[in-house]
Amino acid sequence: MxxxxxxxxxxxxxxxxxxxxxxxxxxxxxxxxxxxxxxxxxxxxxxxxxxxxxxxxxxxxxxxxxxxxxxxxPRIGNSMAKDFAENLCDILKDEGRVIPGDRIYMTDLMYNPEIISRAGTILSAWFNDKEIDYIITVETKGIPLAYEVARNLGIQLVIARRDTLVTEGPTMTINYVSGTSKRLQQMSLSKKAMKNNSRCVFIDDFMKGGGTALGIKDLLKEFDSELIGIGVLVDNKEVNKKLVDDYVSIVELHSVEESIISDIRPSKLFE
Amino acid sequence: MxxxxxxxxxxxxxxxxxxxxxxxxxxxxxxxxxxxxxxxxxxxxxxxxxxxxxxxxxxxxxxxxxxxxxxxxPRIGNSMAKDFAENLCDILKDEGRVIPGDRIYMTDLMYNPEIISRAGTILSAWFNDKEIDYIITVETKGIPLAYEVARNLGIQLVIARRDTLVTEGPTMTINYVSGTSKRLQQMSLSKKAMKNNSRCVFIDDFMKGGGTALGIKDLLKEFDSELIGIGVLVDNKEVNKKLVDDYVSIVELHSVEESIISDIRPSKLFE
Structure with missing residues (x-):
């Protein structure tokens, strides 16, 4: 040439x-x-x-x-990142986001590459110097965000499943109790999915009671591995007693009134 | 400045x-x-x-x-893309990939951002001028690849689920028969997930009998929407009677002998 x-x-x-x-x-x-x-x-x-x-x-x-x-x-400047978080708050304040049972519909956001690629960059920057071996999530909604964080950190993604599949080989399954509904749940991970003695970060769409995060922590113990950090898109601050304490979020939901999110703000990451 | x-x-x-x-x-x-x-x-x-x-x-x-x-x-040059596909074939030929029931373990590849980002670029280039509205997949293994194709095309990802979740709102559920095992299965999609009258591409990890693809086609009909194309990482050519015919793959698996993939090649995309 x-x-x-x-x-x-x-x-x-x-x-x-x-x-x-x-x-x-x-x-x-x-x-x-x-x-x-x-x-x-x-x-x-x-x-x-x-x-x-x-x-x-x-x-x-x-x-x-x-x-x-x-x-x-990868990194996004602080003012651009804050604009992004504020814009996300505006989208979440829209009517129709709160569905029966005071649950928040955000599947469209979790599957929107424009939003998820930016959220992934912001979360990955937070974990960049923590020598992480794997990003772990549990199916389904958090997968694109977890993938983006893994891609930005240049590491492998690991996905725990709620069922067990014949194409996964020998599988480790644990039971855990969801933090808010107190319902017994199950998650499984193939023994092939990760090496023992690894440092992991759990990424998910939403943090409510923290039961899933605690489940991931227990699952990782079975692989002699450690949960180093947790990152989510939305932290539900209405639930103030969480089962885990060390986590970061992009936005914080403070209150829902009459089926509208009335108070939601960028998280402390942007202060 | x-x-x-x-x-x-x-x-x-x-x-x-x-x-x-x-x-x-x-x-x-x-x-x-x-x-x-x-x-x-x-x-x-x-x-x-x-x-x-x-x-x-x-x-x-x-x-x-x-x-x-x-x-x-996004586009990858043809010789680089072919190198990538050949490298993927080498990885798949490794011992231990074929697990009981002659199934192929490839979860590690589907969750490896370095592989999936390149595969996503190759598949997205194929569909780039076809005016696609959504990329659709069914949970779980194909999600990162489907996300990458959606990101490259600048469009929304849609994920059909095998269960139905309370945070999805009203949901459309269909039954379908898997192409090889003939087992009756179910997939669901929230009515909020996509607009009617859309043009969609289905992305998945593996094409065997094509039952899942046919299920997606039926599901899309319920949204008055059209399946424009199908893209997968691996096409299992051992099954030559497929329920769908118009699809592209990155590599073609031709034969498995004594629990080793003995014949696997880059697909026709690279000829």
Whole structure:
């Protein structure tokens, strides 16, 4: 390939970094792909890093050593993230969100890639330096968000199921009690799904009593693994006695009146 | 903000485009964010478009008119896509993939963001110009892949469930017969999940007899909606009588011998 201009090289480098979050990419790879010396690529990377920093669009870190290179860490600037959370509050305040039993309909949001990709970036930034091995969730609604967090952290997703399937091989099943309804429930995870002695973060759509999170904690014990953190889209603050305490959310629901969410705010993450 | 260099502007434009696939972004937005005239931004965009074209990293299209702007269409070059499919075949040939009942364990792959993000780009490119309104899947294993295709196409994901949940509101439930086991199964979709008269693509992990796909087709009829296409990661060619015919896959499984996948190849997509 002929030589490319610096403009062209920085475009290609930005594209590759954005699509490979938290993966270490050796300078050789850029050097070969873009037909340029490693010293030239290093200068390109400085340009990419500086503008992403300035616009609060993420960080580019240099990892030294034999297996070194650069890696891109997704991040959304605080004011943009807060705007996002406020917008989410407005959407949730709409009529029709509260369905019989004072439950909140938010499936459409959980399956909306524009919302979930941003929420995933915000949550992943929170856990980025905590050396997490797996993101875990339980089917179904939290899966896209959990996937986004895993993708941003460059790690494997693990999904506990409520049934057991013949295509999963030997499976570990536990019982747990949901935090609010006190109903006995079950979740299962294939023994193949994760290595023992792992550090995990649980991602879900909604935090109410915390029963599911406690169930995940118990399930992880069976894999000699640890629950390092919890992240959810919406934290229901109407339930103030939770079974778990260490978690983050994007928005906090404070009160529902006459089938309308009357008080919902961005979480403490944005203060 | 002070003026930015062209190098810096093309980095920011590339980042924003990559993160907003198939969304039309007005030049105004770039112009304001980057403090540059629209004519300057237009020149920047030409640079971004040309290098992405040259490296087969996606397309940048110009949409004219009042609500016009540019949009980025994700794409992976054919030789890179074929390498990806061949690598996937190698992984699937590993011992231990075939579990009792001649079923294939591939949950780890379906929950691996590095694999699923690429597979999602390949499948989305296939459906990109078909004016799709929704990506639909049925829980659980196909969800991350379906989410990726939806994200790449900039559209909403819809997930049919095997149970019915109280947080979904009124729900449509259908029965269907799985293509190979002939077992009667059920799937449900909330009436709120999609608008009637929509064009949908079904995404799943595995195509065997096609019973699930046929079930989705029937379910969509209840929403006066149409199944426009089907995309799966693995097509099991050992079952040659399928209940549906119009679908694409990434790899084709041709034979399993003594609990090892002995013949598996990239699909016709890469020929």
């Amino acid at each position: 002929e030589k490319l201009s610096r403009n062209s090289r920085v475009v290609a480098i930005t594209k590759i970094l954005t699509e490979n979050p938290n993966k270490i990419i050796g300078l050789n790879r850029f050097s070969e792909l873009l037909n340029a010396a490693k010293s030239t690529i290093s200068e390109d990377i400085v340009i990419v890093r500086e503008i992403l920093d300035k616009l609060e669009m993420g960080k580019v870190e240099t990892i030294s050593g034999a297996s070194g290179g650069i890696k891109y860490i | 002070e003026k930015l260099s062209r190098n810096s502007r093309v980095v920011a434009i590339t980042k924003i485009l990559t993160e907003n696939p198939n969304k039309i972004i007005g030049l105004n937005r770039f112009s304001e964010l980057l403090n540059a005239a629209k004519s300057t931004i237009s020149e920047d965009i030409v640079i971004v478009r040309e290098i992405l074209d040259k490296l087969e990293m996606g397309k940048v299209e110009t949409i004219s008119g009042a609500s016009g702007g540019i949009k980025y269409i």
